[in-house]
Amino acid sequence: MKGSNLYRLLADNLNENADKVALYDARRSISYSELISEADVVARYLTSIGVGPGDRVVVHLRKSIEEVVAMFGAAKIGAVVANVHFQWTTEQLLYVAKDSGSSAIIVGKSAQKGLANRTLPEDVRGVLVFDNKFYLAGSQEDGSNQDKPEKAEEFNAAAEDLAMIIYTSGSTGMPKGVMLSHRNILIGAETVIEYLNLNRNDRLLSVLPYSFDAGLNQLTTMLMVGGSVVHQPVIMPAEIVKSIQAHEVTGFAGVPPLWNQIVRLLRKSPEALNSLRLITNTGGKIPIDILESMSETFPKVKIYLMYGLTEAFRSTYLLPEKFQKKLGAIGQPVPNSQVFVIKHGEGLAGPGEQGELVHAGPLVSLGYWRQPALTQKKIRPCPELIDVIGDTPVVYSGDIVRVDDDGDLWFVSRADDLIKTSGFRLSPTEVEDLVSLSGLVCDVVAFGVEDDDLGQIVHLAVTEADGFSSAALLTHCKKVMPGYMVPRHVCVWPGQMPRTASGKLDRTTIIANAQINS
Known part of the structure; x- marks a missing residue:
């Protein structure tokens, strides 16, 4: 492995890989x-x-x-x-x-x-x-x-x-x-190289921005193994497919909205992607109907579902051989990490239980720039883990996950996104998965709206797929959901939903605008 610091990650390639192409752009390499x-x-x-x-x-x-x-x-x-x-x-x-x-x-x-x-x-x-x-x-x-x-x-x-x-x-x-130390970045690269089995012959397509930790990690992993990165500044599914073919790309990382678009494109117009050996997802959960199509869309490709925090790079991944059996799971801890699910005031969550995901180990960042109070709030020793890791600081993710019987983790919701209705606590992700099964929507965001009688009621913001109508969608929901979960209102979003800089759905903006139009 190369690199004692960030710059050495590049410079240590001079002897072995001096003439090898490191980066490809549209204009030059x-x-x-x-x-x-x-x-x-x-x-x-x-x-x-x-x-x-x-x-x-x-x-x-x-x-x-x-x-x-x-x-x-x-x-x-x-x-x-x-x-x-x-x-x-x-x-x-x-x-x-x-x-x-x-x-x-x-x-x-x-x-x-x-x-x-x-x-x-x-x-x-x-x-x-x-x-x-x-x-x-x-x-x-x-x-x-x-x-x-x-x-x-x-x-x-x-x-x-x-x-x-x-x-x-x-x-x-x-x-x-x-704040990321040189050690954070280097161990982050080593970690992903290990579980993705990356090597100098790999050529990764880079769509995610370098200002996003997952995008940065694509670059640092290739520098560490002496591989190559192909820049893809135009995030259009057809252009991505062309780049994979033209550059014989071996690996590609995306976020859920992008996988949604790519899978829908390839279902309509299949293309041979013979060079591709692995794909990864980060930044949220892929809709269930898209997950169900991915093995058929990418038949000879290893599919890695991942979960991570900017404050700790990668946290968990699902082994590709479990993909079909556990569609949507985020798996088990990545190498060089300690990941736990805690029930506040009680201890570790067991099989079938839910709790907050916390992460300890060398991937944990240095904290927040010039915000010591926020750092102390988010990165601190965990009372529920004193007998396990002592006073080692953990990152509190704010994410609720479920532990299954095999110890694999499943994302449930952001703790502050849970919809509380009729005495139930609903995960927006669960609602979105059931809505996606209809095949009537491309993107969907579920959220709670205050209600005097029920506490909150479920509303949706969606973009249309072929055959969409609000009536057809609500009919589907009534068939697959208990009554308390059925949405009371559907806001149809004109055009594409807004994305964050890292390509994820901008839930804050989407929900704020949908509430205005509800």
């Missing part, structure tokens, strides 16, 4: 040696404006070779990378730059125009722009009048040092930064 060389250019520019070890650098670039170049240029000199999704606005970009106390911002030409007439946070020493090549804002665009050192000195960051800050949008408030 780049070898490991070329990637190292281009990262040095960014490192030199950052050094020239006084950026050094421990300083934060915001990266706001389209999914591309240049985005990776920027990240590893900053990592070379020991700076901390704060990668911001390309679709985030100027306001969000400035918020992250200020909150992180960043010394530099790396952006594309269009984002630089958005910053041109804005007051930058006081810690920002310069803006590095990419427009066919990198240059400092305010200098000539070919960089000819910009002094920079001939070579940037590499900083040998320690494993426990801060490497990255991943900003995540919660249901309330501004994005919060999750």
Whole structure:
């Protein structure tokens, strides 16, 4: 395995894989040696404006070779990378730059125009722009009048040092930064390599953003084994299928809305994907009707259902050989982790019981940037586990899961999403699964609405599939659901439902708008 820190993950490929293609873009590809060389250019520019070890650098670039170049240029000199999704606005970009106390911002030409007439946070020493090549804002665009050192000195960051800050949008408030050490990132890569059996011959299609922990992990695993990454910036199912075929992709990770679209496409227009040997899901549960079609859609492909937290990378995975028997389960702990299901005030949940998932071990992050109170609330010793792991801190996921007789875990709901109606506690996921069985909807979000008599009642937001009508859907629900679970209202969403930056359904926005239209 390669890498004593994030930068070494790339640089240690120089001897064995110098001429091998590391990354593929629509416009070009780049070898490991070329990637190292281009990262040095960014490192030199950052050094020239006084950026050094421990300083934060915001990266706001389209999914591309240049985005990776920027990240590893900053990592070379020991700076901390704060990668911001390309679709985030100027306001969000400035918020992250200020909150992180960043010394530099790396952006594309269009984002630089958005910053041109804005007051930058006081810690920002310069803006590095990419427009066919990198240059400092305010200098000539070919960089000819910009002094920079001939070579940037590499900083040998320690494993426990801060490497990255991943900003995540919660249901309330501004994005919060999750702090990842070099050790977190390296062990995260080793973990996924082990259970997916990744090797240097693998070529992963990268759809998920690098500002999302699962997307970042695709890159770091390939760097660690000396494999290749194919960037797929256009998230259209037909284009994804073409890329898999054109680049002979061996592995592909997606989120539920994307798998929904891809499976529906391939059911209508089957395509040979002979190179593909594994696919993975993260970021939520795939609708049950899509899960039932996946083995037929991908007959020779290993299907991994996974669960993870930004605060702890991966937590669990379901063995592919269990996929057909346990559609939708999230499985057992990944290597290098300790995952437990606790019943608050009682102890561990047993077979058939539910509780909150907590995660301990070396994958647990350093906490939240400049939010010690939130860190102490979310990452702390667990009283129910004192006799098991002592005072080792755990991440409290806020997710309710069920333990089956084999010890495999099943996602039930976010603890704060449970619908309380007629004395029952309903999982939105359970409602959504039963609705999906109708075949009448593409995407579905179930949520509770306050009711004077019942506490809450179930409402749905859906996008239409062929043959949809609200009456037909409610008829289906009455056949497959107990009375207290049957939705009282269906909001039909026009067009596609909004997604978060990581591609998951934006439940907060969807529910807020559906409630207005209910």
